[in-house]
Amino acid sequence: MVVSAPGSESDRACVGLFVTCLADLFRPSVAWASVTLLERAGFRVEVPKGQTCCGQPAYNSGDLRTARRVARGFLDAFEPFEYVVAPSGSCAGMLRLHLGRLFASEPEEAARAERLAGRTHELTSFLVDVAGWTEISATFPHRVTYHDSCSSLREMAVRDQPRTLLARVDGLELVELPDRDACCGFGGTFCVKYPDISTKMVSDKTASIAGTGADTVLAGDLGCLLNIAGRLAREGRPIACRHVAEVLAGAADTDPVVPV
Amino acid sequence: MFDGREIAQFPEASARALGDENLQAALRLLGEGFQARRTDAVERFSEFEDARDAAVDAKRRTLRQLHHHLEAFEARCQEQGGVVHWAETPADARQIVLELLTSRGVRVLSKGKTMVAEEIGLNGFLEEHGIEVVETDLGEYIIQLAEEVPSHIIAPAIHKTMPQVVELFRQHHDKLKAAPFPRRTPADLVAEARTVLRRRYLEADAGLTGANFLVADTGSSVIVTNEGNGDLTQTLPRLHIVLATIEKVVPTLADGAAILRVLARSATGQDMSAYTTISTGPRRSTDIDGPSEYHVVLLDNGRSSLLGTPAEEVLRCIRCGACMNHCPVYGAVGGHAYGWVYPGPIGAALTPALLGVEAARHLPNASSLCGRCEEVCPMRIPLPKIFRYWRAKEHEARLNTVRARLALALWGWLAAHPRLYRLGTGAAMWILSRLAGRSRRYRNLILANGWTRSRDFPAPAGRTFLNSWNRRP
Amino acid sequence: MSAARERILGRLRDRLGEGSQESPCPPATSSVRAGDVDVFCRRLEAAGATVERIPEDSVPQAVAQYLAQRNLAARVRVSPALAKLGWDAEPLLETAFGIAELDDAAAVVPAVLGVAETGSLVHVSAGDNPTTNHFLPDHAIAVVAEEAVCADLETAFSAASGSAMPRTVCLITGPSRTGDIEQRIELGAHGPRSLHVLVTKK
Numbered sequence: 001m002v003v004s005a006p007g008s009e010s011d012r013a014c015v016g017l018f019v020t021c022l023a024d025l026f027r028p029s030v031a032w033a034s035v036t037l038l039e040r041a042g043f044r045v046e047v048p049k050g051q052t053c054c055g056q057p058a059y060n061s062g063d064l065r066t067a068r069r070v071a072r073g074f075l076d077a078f079e080p081f082e083y084v085v086a087p088s089g090s091c092a093g094m095l096r097l098h099l100g101r102l103f104a105s106e107p108e109e110a111a112r113a114e115r116l117a118g119r120t121h122e123l124t125s126f127l128v129d130v131a132g133w134t135e136i137s138a139t140f141p142h143r144v145t146y147h148d149s150c151s152s153l154r155e156m157a158v159r160d161q162p163r164t165l166l167a168r169v170d171g172l173e174l175v176e177l178p179d180r181d182a183c184c185g186f187g188g189t190f191c192v193k194y195p196d197i198s199t200k201m202v203s204d205k206t207a208s209i210a211g212t213g214a215d216t217v218l219a220g221d222l223g224c225l226l227n228i229a230g231r232l233a234r235e236g237r238p239i240a241c242r243h244v245a246e247v248l249a250g251a252a253d254t255d256p257v258v259p260v
Numbered sequence: 261m262f263d264g265r266e267i268a269q270f271p272e273a274s275a276r277a278l279g280d281e282n283l284q285a286a287l288r289l290l291g292e293g294f295q296a297r298r299t300d301a302v303e304r305f306s307e308f309e310d311a312r313d314a315a316v317d318a319k320r321r322t323l324r325q326l327h328h329h330l331e332a333f334e335a336r337c338q339e340q341g342g343v344v345h346w347a348e349t350p351a352d353a354r355q356i357v358l359e360l361l362t363s364r365g366v367r368v369l370s371k372g373k374t375m376v377a378e379e380i381g382l383n384g385f386l387e388e389h390g391i392e393v394v395e396t397d398l399g400e401y402i403i404q405l406a407e408e409v410p411s412h413i414i415a416p417a418i419h420k421t422m423p424q425v426v427e428l429f430r431q432h433h434d435k436l437k438a439a440p441f442p443r444r445t446p447a448d449l450v451a452e453a454r455t456v457l458r459r460r461y462l463e464a465d466a467g468l469t470g471a472n473f474l475v476a477d478t479g480s481s482v483i484v485t486n487e488g489n490g491d492l493t494q495t496l497p498r499l500h501i502v503l504a505t506i507e508k509v510v511p512t513l514a515d516g517a518a519i520l521r522v523l524a525r526s527a528t529g530q531d532m533s534a535y536t537t538i539s540t541g542p543r544r545s546t547d548i549d550g551p552s553e554y555h556v557v558l559l560d561n562g563r564s565s566l567l568g569t570p571a572e573e574v575l576r577c578i579r580c581g582a583c584m585n586h587c588p589v590y591g592a593v594g595g596h597a598y599g600w601v602y603p604g605p606i607g608a609a610l611t612p613a614l615l616g617v618e619a620a621r622h623l624p625n626a627s628s629l630c631g632r633c634e635e636v637c638p639m640r641i642p643l644p645k646i647f648r649y650w651r652a653k654e655h656e657a658r659l660n661t662v663r664a665r666l667a668l669a670l671w672g673w674l675a676a677h678p679r680l681y682r683l684g685t686g687a688a689m690w691i692l693s694r695l696a697g698r699s700r701r702y703r704n705l706i707l708a709n710g711w712t713r714s715r716d717f718p719a720p721a722g723r724t725f726l727n728s729w730n731r732r733p
Numbered sequence: 734m735s736a737a738r739e740r741i742l743g744r745l746r747d748r749l750g751e752g753s754q755e756s757p758c759p760p761a762t763s764s765v766r767a768g769d770v771d772v773f774c775r776r777l778e779a780a781g782a783t784v785e786r787i788p789e790d791s792v793p794q795a796v797a798q799y800l801a802q803r804n805l806a807a808r809v810r811v812s813p814a815l816a817k818l819g820w821d822a823e824p825l826l827e828t829a830f831g832i833a834e835l836d837d838a839a840a841v842v843p844a845v846l847g848v849a850e851t852g853s854l855v856h857v858s859a860g861d862n863p864t865t866n867h868f869l870p871d872h873a874i875a876v877v878a879e880e881a882v883c884a885d886l887e888t889a890f891s892a893a894s895g896s897a898m899p900r901t902v903c904l905i906t907g908p909s910r911t912g913d914i915e916q917r918i919e920l921g922a923h924g925p926r927s928l929h930v931l932v933t934k935k
Contacts (some may be wrong), residue, residue, distance in 0.1 A: 062648065418916070517885075
């Protein structure tokens with residue numbers, strides 16, 4: 001599986017893969033694809049057993065006590081790693097920008113959180129910016145469009161990295177969305193707390209996706225993908241949704257998020 | 261008028277807004293209107309980011325010594341013949357304005373656009389006391405005719421389509437024989453409003469404006485407008501009243517310049533609005549026009565209590581409206597659904613501070629935290645961070661639903677026990693996967709009907725990644 | 734309402750500490766230092782004004798020509814500050830001095846400064862320069878001298894405030910406009926529908 005391992009197993013830098021709860025529960029293929037990509041880029045990948053979630057759902061719901069409780073487990077699980085990589089801009093953003101704030105009243109934990117924050121990366125940005133690795137060998141003969149998640153875009157400065165990688169995929173034609181920086185309406189619990197507004201937002205998004213003529217939507221965040229796939233399916237639009245890692249790893253032989 | 265009770269109806273009001281075709285047609289114009297114009301203005305101005313930093317810095321420094329700047333403003337204003345009034349509450353401010361008007365026998369008050377007047381419910385109050393209020397900003401005038409409240413802080417009638425304005429003018433202007441039919445273009449409507457309103461400036465005995473900022477160093481109030489109505493309002497009548505909240509003061513005109521460099525660009529996408537007017541005191545003895553009295557009402561209404569809290573950064577707001585112009589939630593439901601004076605992201609951040617977390621609890625929650633507002637805010641107000649702060653306050657005060665609290669607690673407990681978490685989620689995903697059948701989706705899911713009302717719910721794969729990984733050979 | 738004053742300032746003092754009035758904030762610094770007369774004219778035009786550069790002794794002639802070109806009556810309100818520009822040279826142009834009235838179609842007004850950074854004219858109220866004239870007529874013709882054009886807002890503000898602030902200092906950047914109907918820009922909402930600027934040179 002490892003194609004470009006520099007040196008022996010023990011020489012290689014170790015990445016702690018933060019699977020993220022949505023990939024873990026709904027779409028393990030995203031995590032497998034992430035492992036593949038990281039190994040191809042020359043890293044040893046470990047998946048710490050103690051991981052569950054970063055605490056974002058509680059953090060964004062104002063339940064800071066619960067968020068701290070969950071986040072502490074995360075800190076314990078990932079502290080030993082030189083790099084923490086997540087196939088999600090949203091989870092990586094939580095760790096990078098918010099974990100320190102969450103522990104504002106506990107200086108020691110805050111310091112741990114800040115140290116970890118500096119080592120945390122979104123998958124495509126890690127491959128391109130940190131590892132400097134773009135040797136994708138994959139084929140995906142489809143016209144695709146790419147949805148930028150808000151956290152990738154605004155919290156993690158991920159915009160060009162997935163496109164740089166996708167440009168290396170044989171047969172893939174990328175058509176950009178006209179409203180690239182508009183939210184899809186997922187927003188974690190927002191989409192169930194204010195379903196009407198969320199529906200309007202996702203319907204605008206699926207309409208512009210359909211307008212590109214793409215048969216596949218890619219994104220780096222599973223939350224957006226579940227939302228967009230759910231709406232596309234309800235509208236009966238035959239457009240597949242996949243995580244960008246699956247395509248980059250050449251692992252897009254599985255069903256899309258909802259079969260078309 | 262706004263009394264704050266309507267915020268509780270946010271879900272219903274937003275559902276109505278989503279079904280309102282006129283409103284949706286009006287809101288669709290935001291993309292090529294305000295958004296595109298701001299983008300162009302920022303692209304034209306290569307120093308925009310530096311200008312933002314300077315403006316943020318000016319307001320930060322000011323707020324750290326707000327009391328000194330207010331005292332300096334008061335002293336300078338009074339040295340030049342102005343009078344400064346202090347009001348803690350909306351009721352105080354209304355009373356001050358009413359007394360100024362009645363003691364001078366004012367019958368007709370012309371008004372420039374001011375959101376603070378909306379905040380204190382001034383129009384209704386004055387009308388109850390027999391004073392006629394004439395809104396002169398075109399947007400404000402339109403909604404005054406429609407007996408509505410503003411739905412945007414710089415474009416109060418943004419929710420109206422042109423045919424609706426045509427109809428309003430037909431109802432109200434025909435008796436004035438202002439202009440002949442048919443009136444079809446916006447230019448005709450603007451000309452008609454101009455004709456009707458310019459007589460009213462001269463009839464008014466007093467003019468009331470807001471202030472984009474106050475200048476401590478010179479004791480001045482500054483308004484930034486495009487129509488020129490504010491200038492006529494504060495020049496023609498004999499009494500000029502300025503209504504402003506305490507955080508509007510800046511130390512010097514140079515600080516004002518820093519704000520001006522980002523204000524119009526962020527608001528309307530102009531490099532500079534048509535009129536930026538600095539008023540200082542009443543007319544001088546040698547002047548041949550201008551008001552003979554100049555009064556400034558300084559309103560607190562909760563601002564002072566915000567300082568020192570994580571929400572204090574909202575006090576940097578310069579009311580440009582960029583956050584709402586770019587907010588997908590505002591773009592979906594418009595301003596009225598928010599139920600109070602300040603809609604959109606800035607409203608969601610400010611309203612809980614002014615009306616309390618309980619009354620305003622929907623507003624900071626009704627956000628996907630997409631962060632577009634913070635990205636365009638010229639004053640770099642971290643709006644999503646402030647939404648999270650109010651959400652935490654809401655949770656702390658146990659104002660959210662029992663169901664939400666229970667779900668969070670249960671999930672949190674499970675997530676803090678990885679082994680149980682893997683077991684529990686593993687079983688749940690297996691069941692959810694099996695029950696979904698061959699279609700690999702749910703069209704209806706009892707605990708997630710908010711989702712499945714409009715979206716299919718994708719079925720999970722079956723075995724979770726962590727369980728598979730741990731069983732690897 | 735001095736009790737309210739004390740309570741508001743007291744709350745602020747509680748939250749902010751006493752601070753020191755002796756250390757005022759340094760003024761904001763501008764990174765924008767650009768502009769000369771050409772830039773000034775270009776930016777004014779971008780803001781929707783029309784600009785003409787003329788010798789300083791030909792204002793009456795330029796005004797008469799402008800009114801004729803726009804098919805406006807040869808009648809104009811002139812701010813008293815501009816009374817001595819030699820209006821007799823245009824006998825067919827009817828002039829009235831003093832404060833503008835509701836039915837004045839056009840007014841000639843002075844601008845004491847120009848701001849290159851923003852393309853703004855600076856009006857400063859005075860006994861011979863009523864503010865009304867800048868706003869009430871349908872068409873404004875403003876006169877500004879080349880040497881009165883300064884680089885940026887800060888310079889303009891400090892020049893306009895001088896030793897004492899006048900009642901009104903107004904930066905005028907283009908004609909009156911509104912976007913209140915369907916976000917479409919229309920000129921002439923309340924103030925002048927057109928702004929013509931005569932930039933004069935010695």
